[in-house]
Amino acid sequence: xxxxxxxxxxxxxxxxxxxxxxxxxxxxxxxxxxxxxxxxxxxxxxxxxxxxxxxxxxxxxxxxxxxxxxxxxxxxxxxxxxxxxxxxxxxxxxxxxxxxxxxxxxxxxxxxxxxxxxxxxxxxxxxxxxxxxxxxxxxxxxxxxxxxxxxxxxxxxxxxxxxxxxxxxxxxxxxxxxxxxxxxxx
Ligand code: ZN
Numbered sequence: 001x002x003x004x005x006x007x008x009x010x011x012x013x014x015x016x017x018x019x020x021x022x023x024x025x026x027x028x029x030x031x032x033x034x035x036x037x038x039x040x041x042x043x044x045x046x047x048x049x050x051x052x053x054x055x056x057x058x059x060x061x062x063x064x065x066x067x068x069x070x071x072x073x074x075x076x077x078x079x080x081x082x083x084x085x086x087x088x089x090x091x092x093x094x095x096x097x098x099x100x101x102x103x104x105x106x107x108x109x110x111x112x113x114x115x116x117x118x119x120x121x122x123x124x125x126x127x128x129x130x131x132x133x134x135x136x137x138x139x140x141x142x143x144x145x146x147x148x149x150x151x152x153x154x155x156x157x158x159x160x161x162x163x164x165x166x167x168x169x170x171x172x173x174x175x176x177x178x179x180x181x182x183x184x185x186x
Pocket of ligand 1: 094097098099139143
């Protein structure tokens with residue numbers, strides 16, 4: 001689904017543990033993982049594949065060709081995720097989105113967050129995420145609330161195609177974000 005499709009602007013609904021165990025939901029999760037990997041995304045939310053359910057997948061395998069500076073994130077399937085901001089620290093991230101082809105921009109993300117969610121087997125998780133990884137989790141949970149990264153771009157002059165970002169913005173961003181990764185660990 002691409003920006004402009006109303007499904008991306010809906011608040012997705014929670015799913016029960018019983019519903020999570022059903023074949024259609026498990027098949028949806030498999031489909032989301034497959035689409036995310038095929039598109040080299042760092043994550044995907046269910047409404048991006050047309051389902052307004054609170055399910056999102058995050059994964060950065062090795063060196064991601066779309067985001068080579070991102071630390072690895074093991075495959076994480078989040079059901080009914082909740083994000084709690086841990087402190088006042090923020091950083092300026094540069095993000096893209098599978099639903100917004102060929103556009104990137106700068107926005108502010110919380111540096112340290114706690115994420116609570118159920119995995120695909122219904123097991124509860126409670127994890128702290130920092131830095132770029134925290135940004136990736138915030139991006140996906142935003143999707144479940146109908147929020148896209150462009151909504152959070154404060155300075156529209158930072159918007160760029162991927163090629164233009166590569167030419168004009170990437171080196172400075174990667175240098176800054178590499179230092180951040182070294183400071184916060186991920
Ligand atoms: Zn996205």
